[in-house]
Amino acid sequence: MAPHQKPDMRIFRGHFSLDEISLRKIFMVQLNSIFCVKQHLLKYLPTLIERASFNDLKNAIIENIDDIKIQLLRMEAMYQLLHETYSPHKCLGIKSITLEAFITNRDLHLSDLENDLTMLIHLRTLENIEITCFEVMHDIAAALPNKELDMMLKQNLDMAKDSQRLYKLITKEYLH
Known part of the structure; x- marks a missing residue:
């Protein structure tokens, strides 16, 4: 194979698909994780x-x-739809990201505008994480029998994307 060629991609076409019990388990892990993140953001923002x-x-x-x-x-x-309850997570990754941003902004002695732009970069990063999580959960929910779950995830995903777009527009104000 020439050095610039990529190896052929294998497409599995569902040969490795998970059963409903496994999908639900992974979905619950992600739901608990994003729920923890959102609760943390309510305190942090x-x-x-x-x-x-x-x-x-x-x-x-x-x-x-x-x-x-x-x-x-x-x-x-x-x-409620899944007859489950929130199982607390530590969501240490998001907590460390928010702590790092807080400390960085404080320690660098930034001007107000520099601080705002740094904050926007941080907020957009958090939104990207949320969007990815909601997209994956939406994909998993589409494979589960409960279509109401899929619809609610789509709504949450759309809200996260709207926030991301708003932060992007505001970022541009600082760059022109």
Whole structure:
């Protein structure tokens, strides 16, 4: 094979598909994880409102908090649909990302605008993580028999994408 050629991709066409019990187990792990993340963000995001200097950024964070509350309500409904309860997670990855951003901004002695842009980079990173999680959960839910679950995940995914777009628009304000 020439050095610039990629090896042929193997497409499994479902030969390794998981059964419903396995899919549900993985779905619950992810639901518990994103639920923990969203609860953490409800505590963390208000501190960013206080530190933001641009009113549009403050308002975007407030809107995101309101969206998170709705997303959590939908996730609580998912637990009910599945006859499950939230199993607490530590969500250490997200907590460390938020702590690192907080410490970095404080230690660098940034101007207000520099702080806002750094905050936006951080917020967009968090939204990307949430979007990926909701996309995977949506894919898993599509393979499960409960279509209501699929619909609620699509709504949460759409809200996360809307937040991401808003943060991206605000970011551009700092760059022009």
